[in-house]
Amino acid sequence: MKNYLFLLVLFIPVLILQILTDRFLTFNYIGPDLILIMVVYITLSSGLIKGSILAFIFGFIYDIVSGGILGISMFSLTLASFISGLFYNQNKKSLFFSSYKFVLIVLISALISSFFKSLLESNKLPLNIVSLIIEYGLIPAVYTSALSVPIIIFTPKNRLEI
Amino acid sequence: MFNYIRNFFFNAKEYIITIILLLVSLVVISQNDKSEIKRFKTISFAAVAFLKSSLSSASDFLKDDEELQNQKKINAKLMLEVNNLRNYKKENEELKTLLNFKKSIPKDLIPAEIVSKKITMPRWNFIINSGKNDGVKEGMPVLTETGLVGIVYSCSGSFSVVRTLRNVDLNIAVTNQRSLVNGVLNWNGKNLIIKNIPSTYDMELGDRIVTSDFSTLIPPSIPVGLIVKKETDQSGLVSNVIVSTFADLSRAQNVFVYPFIRSKEIDSLEFNLMIKRDDK
Numbered sequence: 240m241k242n243y244l245f246l247l248v249l250f251i252p253v254l255i256l257q258i259l260t261d262r263f264l265t266f267n268y269i270g271p272d273l274i275l276i277m278v279v280y281i282t283l284s285s286g287l288i289k290g291s292i293l294a295f296i297f298g299f300i301y302d303i304v305s306g307g308i309l310g311i312s313m314f315s316l317t318l319a320s321f322i323s324g325l326f327y328n329q330n331k332k333s334l335f336f337s338s339y340k341f342v343l344i345v346l347i348s349a350l351i352s353s354f355f356k357s358l359l360e361s362n363k364l365p366l367n368i369v370s371l372i373i374e375y376g377l378i379p380a381v382y383t384s385a386l387s388v389p390i391i392i393f394t395p396k397n398r399l400e401i
Numbered sequence: 402m403f404n405y406i407r408n409f410f411f412n413a414k415e416y417i418i419t420i421i422l423l424l425v426s427l428v429v430i431s432q433n434d435k436s437e438i439k440r441f442k443t444i445s446f447a448a449v450a451f452l453k454s455s456l457s458s459a460s461d462f463l464k465d466d467e468e469l470q471n472q473k474k475i476n477a478k479l480m481l482e483v484n485n486l487r488n489y490k491k492e493n494e495e496l497k498t499l500l501n502f503k504k505s506i507p508k509d510l511i512p513a514e515i516v517s518k519k520i521t522m523p524r525w526n527f528i529i530n531s532g533k534n535d536g537v538k539e540g541m542p543v544l545t546e547t548g549l550v551g552i553v554y555s556c557s558g559s560f561s562v563v564r565t566l567r568n569v570d571l572n573i574a575v576t577n578q579r580s581l582v583n584g585v586l587n588w589n590g591k592n593l594i595i596k597n598i599p600s601t602y603d604m605e606l607g608d609r610i611v612t613s614d615f616s617t618l619i620p621p622s623i624p625v626g627l628i629v630k631k632e633t634d635q636s637g638l639v640s641n642v643i644v645s646t647f648a649d650l651s652r653a654q655n656v657f658v659y660p661f662i663r664s665k666e667i668d669s670l671e672f673n674l675m676i677k678r679d680d681k
Binding site for chain 1: 423427486590
């Protein structure tokens, strides 16, 4: 329980950064998802249960703070946790954070979660599937995964276990 | 058998929990328009709005001073007045000057600053730092000194959520100020569009689009934008008109809430019609 509380406290600065990036680093509706990077990190280091529960809570908080549709971020972050949880391996945890694999997992999780997020948000718009995958799935996913590169650079080998 | 089921749930508990959370999220999304969820969102949003407000003031290095704010407020009022004058002129030309006009310029606009913008392709929502304590009510129009921005969707004591023109959930009755052709303006994710206007109707590029008398949400004659494109369908019978807004939504920082209150007479008439429909 203490661990969950610690991660919720750690979430506050990430949330603040996300709000600032929404304002300053979003171009043509495409912006990075810093909370998703944190969710993938937690899932890969602590497993799917902790990752998905925290993703659900983080999404709930972000939906409230952003004033958007309640449930969209809850769904997309939980989905991202689920996708990254498929790569979870207790014995190879440290490998993820010291190689490109982490960026790749962020990319895959962000791609699928952005696609479904856009699909749910754009249900009233006449968009085709290619546009949803490339414009609203792949491009934000590449943006998000590019911002996850510092994690593999700056994560020490004896990194903080969470 | 019992052991098998127990083992199955134990081995698959991660997936079961995640799937339950995903299903709960989907249920929450589907319930977004319910009044209980809306009320919950308003209450919780009010509780965290201070965070966004303080972030906004901390990050806003180019914050306008009070003088500029006042000038913008005067500009917004003048814009509404000029637009009304255009209408008066047209009505004079049509010999309708003997009608009793209701004064529609508000005594005072409520100034507000945008503290946060939630921009996704289908929905642009702004959060402004004026709320019920400042006299803001749900449904009031929000504008800049150049034109309409959107309407107040929900408000707490000190903050309000604005549903902008670029929101698929907002449909606004508009009219062409020159030809008086009416239509419904809606955001399609890329453009603001007035759909299905008969091709024979007089809609020219460059015409001014303003809010319509038929709108039950927004007072008439607030400038919305200019016609920039007209697309006729293959049959040639109807056209879609693309409108570019006067208000620059992506750069807007200071806005004004128009303290417009819907006519109680219209409300009661609509209410009576609804009761009659239900009786049938």
